[in-house]
Amino acid sequence: MIQVAINGYGTIGKRVADAVRAQPDMEVLGVAKTRPNFEAETALEKDFDLYAAIEERAGQFAEAGLEIAGPVEDLVDAADIVVDATPSGIGAENKALYEEYDTPALYQGGEDADLVETSFNARSNFEDAVGADHVRVVSCNTTGLSRVIAPLREAYGVEKVRATLVRRGGDPGQTGRGPINDILPNPVTIPSHHGPDVETIFDDLDIDTLGMKVPATLMHMHSLNVTLEADVDAADVRELLAEESRLFLIPESMAIDGSGKLKEYAMDVGRPRADIWENCIWEESISTVGRDLYLFQGIHQESDVVPENVDAIRAVLGEADAEESIELTNETMGVGL
Numbered sequence: 001m002i003q004v005a006i007n008g009y010g011t012i013g014k015r016v017a018d019a020v021r022a023q024p025d026m027e028v029l030g031v032a033k034t035r036p037n038f039e040a041e042t043a044l045e046k047d048f049d050l051y052a053a054i055e056e057r058a059g060q061f062a063e064a065g066l067e068i069a070g071p072v073e074d075l076v077d078a079a080d081i082v083v084d085a086t087p088s089g090i091g092a093e094n095k096a097l098y099e100e101y102d103t104p105a106l107y108q109g110g111e112d113a114d115l116v117e118t119s120f121n122a123r124s125n126f127e128d129a130v131g132a133d134h135v136r137v138v139s140c141n142t143t144g145l146s147r148v149i150a151p152l153r154e155a156y157g158v159e160k161v162r163a164t165l166v167r168r169g170g171d172p173g174q175t176g177r178g179p180i181n182d183i184l185p186n187p188v189t190i191p192s193h194h195g196p197d198v199e200t201i202f203d204d205l206d207i208d209t210l211g212m213k214v215p216a217t218l219m220h221m222h223s224l225n226v227t228l229e230a231d232v233d234a235a236d237v238r239e240l241l242a243e244e245s246r247l248f249l250i251p252e253s254m255a256i257d258g259s260g261k262l263k264e265y266a267m268d269v270g271r272p273r274a275d276i277w278e279n280c281i282w283e284e285s286i287s288t289v290g291r292d293l294y295l296f297q298g299i300h301q302e303s304d305v306v307p308e309n310v311d312a313i314r315a316v317l318g319e320a321d322a323e324e325s326i327e328l329t330n331e332t333m334g335v336g337l
């Protein structure tokens with residue numbers, strides 16, 4: 001059994017903890033938090049051992065009536081691997097801790113690519129992470145783009161990708177984020193950082209991205225244009241993408257017109273936290289004009305990276321190849337709408 005430590009039990013960390021627990025070859029050794037809150041309470045209710053991430057604040061947990069199993073150092077020392085799901089930039093600060101205990105670590109998309117040996121997307125470059133000690137699971141947007149680009153590159157070759165990312169202002173729990181009544185070019189400079197981030201996954205990919213932020217919390221929306229190396233029929237692209245286990249092609253018959261209904265659908269089918277681990281591509285939007293492919297896809301920012309973290313654990317520890325890991329993760333989590 002792979003013993004997994006999770007440092008940072010917030011939006012991403014708590015989801016990764018549940019996904020790891022669902023794996024037949026993994027165990028959650030414990031989760032670390034900086035302070036008591038509702039997530040610390042539910043961690044204990046779910047029988048996860050809770051560790052204090054900051055020693056000086058450990059007393060706060062006792063004051064809140066929450067039992068602590070020890071300092072985060074004990075957790076890191078005992079684990080086979082750490083999933084660092086702390087806020088952007090904190091992962092970099094934690095790297096020395098993981099090195100001190102010689103424990104391999106996964107970081108999240110908020111960290112810089114140069115912190116790690118490789119960035120990771122299971123469908124695109126699983127093998128690059130095999131045996132690495134420090135690996136970054138790329139952001140929600142980069143994950144979403146990589147999952148579509150990988151099969152297109154393999155099937156047709158990709159000359160150029162252009163993507164406009166209409167990004168949610170904040171996650172539902174991020175009460176301080178915005179905008180609340182505006183549409184922002186964000187970042188206003190072009191290209192946005194997302195394109196270079198996708199290039200950390202693919203060698204020699206030509207991609208430009210533009211970012212915007214809107215008053216929404218549910219999901220991101222990508223408007224994608226890919227110039228392929230061959231003339232392709234839209235029906236063939238639909239068939240190709242439909243084969244991909246982490247791409248959900250929304251059929252016209254479902255009458256899902258946006259993120260709101262997608263989330264409603266996720267709730268109706270009983271998804272935990274209404275999570276949508278798959279890219280949601282509107283099937284009708286898949287169109288071609290000569291070598292140019294166009295489509296719209298919705299990306300659930302809080303959850304699409306979760307199965308990727310599970311696969312990255314197996315990659316780093318050399319426990320499975322890409323196909324085996326993706327299949328097992330999908331089956332145990334229930335990925336595939």
Ligand code: NAD
Pocket residue numbers: 007008009010011012013032033034035039053054085086087088089090108109110111138139140171301302303305
């Ligand atoms: P979050 O704020 O929801 O959760 C982070 C957790 O880490 C919180 O519980 C916080 O208290 C805890 N924490 C803070 N400092 C810590 C420390 N020193 N040690 C241990 N824990 C600490 O953040 P998040 O949204 O889960 O983001 C985590 C990472 O995942 C970031 O790199 C982010 O860029 C990336 N990411 C976020 C999303 C998203 O939409 N939320 C999507 C993909 C990737």
